[in-house]
Amino acid sequence: MSRPFATIDDDGAPLKVLLVGAGAMGHTWLGAVQASPLVELCGIVDLDLEAARASAASIGKPDLPVGRGTAQLASDVGAQAVINVTVPAAHHPVSTEALFAGLPVLGEKPVASTVAQGLSLVAAAELTGQLFMVSQSRRYNRDLFAAKALAGGLGRLGILSADFFKAPHFGGFRDQMDHPLLLDMAIHQFDMARFLLDADPVSVFCEEYNPAWSWYGGDAAAVASFEMSGGERFVFNGSWCSPGQETSWNAAWRLGGEHGTVLWDGDNTPTATVSPAMDGAAVTPAGAAVVKDPGSEVHGSLREFVSALRTGTPPMGQVHGNILSLAMVEAAIESAATGQRVRIDALLERAYREAVREEKRPDVAAVLDSWSIDGAFSAAVALGTAPAPAMPSRVS
Ligand SMILES: NC(=O)c1ccc[n+]([C@@H]2O[C@H](COP(=O)([O-])OP(=O)(O)OC[C@H]3O[C@@H](n4cnc5c(N)ncnc54)[C@H](O)[C@@H]3O)[C@@H](O)[C@H]2O)c1
Incomplete structure (x- = not known):
């Protein structure tokens, strides 16, 4: 699920990037940009100019150019790429503006507020020939890569589960959202499941609920069972109001195949237990010792974005595939609302009609x-x- 895109020759100089969105996550991205020799920050855009100026000052660059408009500031400072860390509602307009200004975009998850808007962005990337990559930062985890490598020794894969139990008191917008867990968190685990299985979603049945003691207005817990394209089942069981024995923010994973099982607690090195093969020979988990280092979180996705632009190798988060992670979220919410299993192809068809209409x-x-x-x-x-x-x- 990838398309060719315009590359940018490596002339030995760092790629000039514009950061759009000077909020909480924008601050994290500033740290990654500052730490990387591959890129150079050339300006910060935010609707709130004071926030942009404060961000520039926070990294000791009070004179860094700031502005409210992405295409305008990019042109003024000669930016070569945009990092879009705005709120989800602004992902579609900001990324569209950047792509049509001839700039590749590295955008925060989710790709957009809706799958329909995501399809519009796929089309914009197609038309402009620019790379649009969504940063799904939890993929960039050495232990996750190791778990996938271990899974290579299990034979056919069939059963994947992720347990996610945390008890954060965020305050603010998440406490009022209708689907705080599914909308704001589960996309990470849904996307990791696609990665671990090398498979895409076919359908989902989901139940959402709010435990009696929950401090969230919307449903803070959910169980979702996905059928995946290889016939596997992926079961997500999560809650955002489960104090005690909390899991990792990455979730706790169990991956079962015909020869054995991989366990990963989300924070430490995964392990595999592999049964003797039918012929009595031990089955060795493949590749575990030669896991490539994907980098860590946004540092990893920034590195892959630059590498993709230099080499033309499609990155993991290219919008064409990433949109299916958001489709999993929308389908799970629809299933919870209707009590029906929801097929992803039907959801995509409806999103497509909406995209054409809008x-x-x-x-x-x-x-x-x-x-x-x-x-x-x-x-x-x-x-x-x-x-x-x-x-x-x-x-x-
Ligand atoms: N990968 C992760 O683990 C992770 C964690 C937190 C947030 N995020 C994502 O990062 C994004 C930003 O989240 P946040 O917590 O920083 O939000 P935030 O509200 O703190 O900051 C967003 C900023 O975007 C600015 N903005 C909004 N519309 C804009 C527009 N049209 N043009 C320019 N600027 C605009 C706002 O003024 C604000 O300063 C979201 O998509 C969120 O889902 C990802």
């Missing part, structure tokens, strides 16, 4: 139109598992 740019609308084959949405064409058809010119 699209404001005729050029993006023409790309969306080209994903309709015999009147039905083709996820294979849209998300890059099939060749893109020649784009028809749109009659408006």
Whole structure:
């Protein structure tokens, strides 16, 4: 699920990046940008100019250019790429603006507020030929990579579970959200499940609930059972109001295959127990000793973004595949609301119709139109598992 994109030759100088969004997570990104020799911060954008100035001052650069508009400041300072760390509602407008300014984008999760807006961004990336990568920072974890390598020794994989039990008192917007756990947290584990299994979601049945003692207004607990494309089942069992014996923020994982099981507590080195093979020979967990270091969290995704731009190698979070992690969230919420199992292809079809209805740019609308084959949405064409058809010119 990837598409080619424009590369930027490595001339030996760091890539000039513009940070958009000077909030809490923007501060984390500032640290990563400052720490990396691969990039150079050339400006900060925020609707709140004072926040942008304060961020610049916090890293000892009070004279760093700041502004409210992404394309304008990018042009003023000669930015080569944008890091979008705005609130989810601003992901679609800010990333669209950057892509059409000819800039590749590294955006915070989720890809956008809705799958429909995410599809519009897939189309914008297609049209501009620019890379749009979503930073799913929990993928960049050496132990997660090790767990996946160990899974290579289990034969066929079938059973994956993630237990997530925390008890944070955030205060603020999360306490009022309708689906705090599913919307704000579970996308991390859903995305990690896609990574561990090398599989995509087919359908989900989900139940949301709010324990009697919960301090959240919306449902802070959920159980979701996904069917995945290899026939595997992935079960997420989580709560944000479970004091005592809390799990890792990464969740606690169990991955079962035909020859054995991998356990990962989310914080330490994973382990594998492998049964003797049918012929009596021991099955060795493959690859565990040669796990490549993916870097840590946003540091890792920043490194992969720059590497992708330099080499043309599609990164893990390219929007075409990443959108399925948000689709898992939307499908789980829909299932919880309706009491029905929800198919991902049906959800994508509905999101596509919404994207076509809502699209404001005729050029993006023409790309969306080209994903309709015999009147039905083709996820294979849209998300890059099939060749893109020649784009028809749109009659408006
Ligand atoms: N990967 C993770 O673990 C992780 C953790 C926390 C947050 N996040 C994600 O990071 C993003 C930002 O979260 P946050 O906690 O920093 O939010 P925040 O509210 O603290 O900051 C967001 C900033 O974006 C600015 N902004 C909003 N609309 C804008 C626009 N159109 N143009 C320019 N600036 C705009 C706001 O003024 C604010 O300063 C969210 O998508 C969130 O999901 C990811």
